[in-house]
Amino acid sequence: MFSKFIKKTLFICSAVTLLLLAYLFYFRVNAKSFLADNKDIHILICGDSHTKCAINDSLLIGSKNISVGAQSYLYTYNIIKTLTENNPNIDTIILGYSFHSLSDNFDDIMTGPWSKTDYPAYLPILDASSFNLLARDNSIGMIKLLPNILNTMVKANPLKQTSYQFIGSFHHSKNSVVNDSTIKLTLIRQYIRSSKIKGFSSLQEEYLSKICDYCNEKQIKLILLNTPVYSDYLAVVPPSFIKKYYAVYEKLKDRAVLIDMHNMKLPKNHFGDGDHLNDYGASIVCSRLDSALLAQKVTPLN
């Protein structure tokens, strides 16, 4: 009787697992076809909240901004792989690369409380090595979030881009709250832990390099974009991060072009807060970016 019970339980568990894997396969196939039918889009804008707020894709012909706030390069790498696999139209990727991008704050984000919203969005599209990396550090968290992951997958509708949670968009906002308080909060979040300056994330560096290698292999032009930040915020960015930023770029410059706008002089009301632009700032950046891309022979003028 007990062996009969175990056999039936194992059989049911195996059947459920197979069905889940089949659905995962179906989901990944659909995810890969996202944008494939849209021949007009040839520039993908990826990254975190900096590019999410800085580039209004309606002002940049042929572009699509899919940035998501607090997105680490591990996730961005997998998104780029998924969306370009069946889509030869994408010939340029603009990737956010800011001074905070190499902070180990992103490692905390991947395994900490943010995983509750991130795992359901990203886990279904991860490749094996990325998945194993996360599973090594947070396998229990992943198992606990399995129903949330499945919930998110079942809600994804191939006909409705916003239903894929790993696909972001430009953030429209005309607000401006630039003050010492917001700058301080951002500084603590990105660079400070227990009153000490945070370290650098080897994972961010590794996956940034992987993105460069992938784009190089696929002959996709990769443009790293350092978005404008407000002067008061720039003044408090730890010098070690700025030094690290350019040191890492030195290793990547044979595979990626850097458009460095961090020093761009913009009025205070063009910033949403110390390190994010609003609609006004984004329109200026887009026109400058357009010229820069033209110089890179990427896109015609608007």
Added chain:
Amino acid sequence: MLFNSFHFFVFFIVVTSLYFALPYSKRWFLLLVSSCYFYMAFVPIYILILGFTIVIDYFAGIYIENAQGKRRRTYLIFSLIANIGVLAVFKYYNFLNDNLSFLLKGFALENPIPYLSILLPIGLSFHTFQAMSYTIEVYRGNQKAERNFGIYSLYVMFYPQLVAGPIERPQNLLHQFREKYDFDYDRVTSGLRLMAWGLFKKVVIADRLAIVTDTVYNNPEQYNSLSLIIATFFFSFQIFCDFSGYSDMAIGSARIMGFKLMTNFNKPYQSKSIHEFWQRWHISLSTWFKDYLYITLGGNRVSIPRWYLNLFIVFLVSGLWHGANWTFVIWGALHGFYLVFALVTKNYRETLAKRLYLNKVPFLSVSITFILVAFAWIFFRANSLHSAFYIIKHIFVGLPDLVHNFLNHQSIFQNIGLGSMELIASLLLIVFLETVHTIQNKINLTQYFLQKPAFVRLALYCGVILCILFFGVFENRQFIYFQF
């Protein structure tokens, strides 16, 4: 540790596996230790309160049995005071203090009694009542005092029913801890099926409906009468699926190990009267109040006015048992009123029903009963009396405007937390639930499916598991009755 959590899933597998692996004589100890762990997963220190009441009642039971005459009563009263005292301090102290402040304010006086900043121990009302039933039954001579402290502790702390019932009787549960239960395929699979059904009701139905209920009831001023009606309707099924789902998981998990717990729900929304509703809803509590309060007050073996008063008192106390808030008291009072009114008008209603042939339409009495119950749920769910009265007023007052807007092709649907597809899905789930209940009135669904070929049964099991995984709402919403 919620029943719908990963933590419980692992706990349950480990405990059940060890249970069957251990020799019979050691199993009660395993269950006691795991029940302690289960309880301490909520707020560890509160196990001391549980321990306190267990010690009091254990010795009270022995002393009651050994004593003679008035002394027996003294020990019983001491035990009851200790249990009710714990309830009073942890559950009702601040509520009573609030009301005292309100009264003193009327005389322009300050309340000198401080408030206590304490969390309500989880399941306090449940295990307190279960413990009281033990000492009362020993006093009545229906139960021998349990001499094994560990077994008695397990009776109070048995984890499947520790925090939200069913509230068991010692005659039913105590002896079971000494029985020898072997692994039985049919019993174990029956228990697992019941747990799966309970989990489905909780995470797929209840927690989905809760999104709408919470959205509307937390800000009723933002919503029109249609939204208020939908939220109230949804809450009626949310609380049923939440509580009966928990009960099913409790009964199912106990059944797997061989223990029989009492049925707590029996298709309550198929009731044709409020009296019948209380025979089908939270059966363990309603029978507890009947056996230990209603009958003690005299039941119906008194004058008619006194009988009605007894009923009203029982439901007032039942309302207060649910929570330290006037909304619960009014909810209980409403049900008391419904019952008394039904008794007073029984003959008139039966005559009228016969004359108009309404007794040939059972759906009518089922619908009326549901509407009365749903109306009372407004008080149960509302965050305050003000909120409850606001909702009641605007459900009715807003209806003419709603009809007018609808006839003028204006939108009457508001954003109440779920998209249109999910709202329709929620309605279909409710229809599915009641359809299952209706079918269960005619055939034994379990037996029906057990007779089907193996591949059909396995497909159904896989389907239920996948539904729970894909469509369940896993935001770790606590079971509603945990707060009692």
